[in-house]
Amino acid sequence: MMTLSVGEALVQGLKARGVDTVFGIPGVHTIELYRGLPGSGIRHVTPRHEQGAAFMADGYARASGRIGVAFVITGPGLTNALTAMAQARADSVPILVISGVNRRASFGQGFGLLHELPDQAGMVRTLCPSLQITAPEMLEPVLNRAFALLESGRPGPVHIEVPTDVMPLPAALPALAPPAPAKVPEPGLLAQAAALLNRASSVVILAGGGAKHAAPALRALAERLDAPVIQTTNARGVLFDHPLSLPASPSLDATRSVIAGADQILAIGTEFGPTDYDMYMRGGLPDMSGMIRIDLCPEQLARHPAACRIEGESGASLAALLPLLQSKSGDGAARAAQGRSAARAELTGLHPAMPHQLQMVEAIRDAVPGALIVGDSTQPVYAGNLFYDHDRPGGWFNAATGYGALGFGPGAAIGAAIACPDAPVVCLIGDGGLQFSPAELRVARDENLNLTFLVWNNAGYREIAEAMIAADVPVTGCTPSPLRLEAFAAACDLPYAGVDSDPAALRAALETPCNGPRLIEIRAT
Structure with a gap:
């Protein structure tokens, strides 16, 4: 059996977990990561700056729905990538940044080594999870932990660092963890949400970036409820040219008027961030405390008052909710059309x-x-x-x-x-x-x-x-x-x-x- 180094085994572990592209700039601290790339089937793309590497991983993840991966060197490579990692965190984009770090015996010693930071992992942990592979046997649990973080709950950046003296050590191929069971929306909460929606006479839907991969389910639910769908920036396109589509920022008075005119709000995959909901920092959002919220992240669900909170992935939650809903017919298309017209006209005043x-x-x-x-x-x-x-x-x-x-x-x-x-x-x-x-x-x-x-x-x-x-x-x-x-x-x-x-x-x-x-x-x- 061929003996692999930690660096080579890590690359094989990425391939086994579906990674087909890595964005990175090699350096003396990551040469052992690159040993395993030729022949792995993973495409390597060389940016001109590590910030670009992480931005590329971000764009790859947003466009594909898969995890974007970047390789960066110890120290400046990682600090260069931090801006892009922070953007991914803000927009809930799953990217994995893998870096080197100085040899284990140097941690916290201040020897003045090349690319040294006082506490590289500690620095990154102020932004996102940072995991260390400090021995070959840690490769498998760290990779599995990283992908569990990337593939469940609210996505965002994850960092793995590998000391330079660990990368060349012999290692076994990291086995795949069994897939985590899909998060099933709680039936009682679905029934509660359905009851609230069925009683309402005028529903409006707020769709955020968490709904962008659930366009067919969202369309079916909006049509069932005869509900205008207000789309934040990252949800645009889910209902293109549809009579119920209102592709406008809730920062606009026209959009807020549609929200205020509803007697029930269903919010799907949206964090209510000010750059979407109050871009001009003037307050005045309608009272939404009686809304129904669907979101992957329990911490996010807890941040705003709501009558019903459903933790779950948007597509699965909407598919489970749809059979419980009564069909409505009314003025949904007219409300959306009026909102579109007023929102476009409002731009001139801004x-x-x-x-x-x-x-x-x-x-x-x-x-x-x-x-x-x-x-x-x-x-x-x-x-x-x-x-x-x-x-x-x-x-x-x-x-x-x-x-x-x-x-x-x-x-x-x-x-x-x-x-x-x-x-x-x-x-x-x-x-x-x-x-x-x-x-x-x-x-x-x-x-x-x-x-x-x-x-x-x-x-x-x-x-x-x-x-x-x-x-x-x-x-x-x-x-x-x-x-x-x-x-x-x-x-x-x-x-x-x-x-x-x-x-x-x-x-x-x-x-x-x-x-x-x-x-x-x-x-x-």
């Missing part, structure tokens, strides 16, 4: 340019049907988060909610394109955000991905400048010079096109055939 920015986003959708649109924090993304109907469940996601990390877009879009090679992917990013992670565009070229980088160039941090003006603060630090994007595209070996901020021109540029990645500049100044 900012005179928002309706145009929304038209630009809709031009992307219409030109590239079924695309994954991966956004950064930029003005048209903010507009779309407030009101936009996407044509693919889980196909609209960005970093402009939750943690709000600039530079998310390129890495996450690359991860999404690798996860879904048959789907077109569009990275919508501002010129300021692009400069946080410009080098990752070379990865799209290396991998020849079906990916368009769409750069909204307003020559600076326009959103921040306008916030400073609104707060009567002198505009400072908001005009970093933009890249000369045609020359930059050439440096990345990407085809380039430039268009003015016009929906028809953008649509024509997007419809122009291109084999592989490209860059399109929208001149928004």
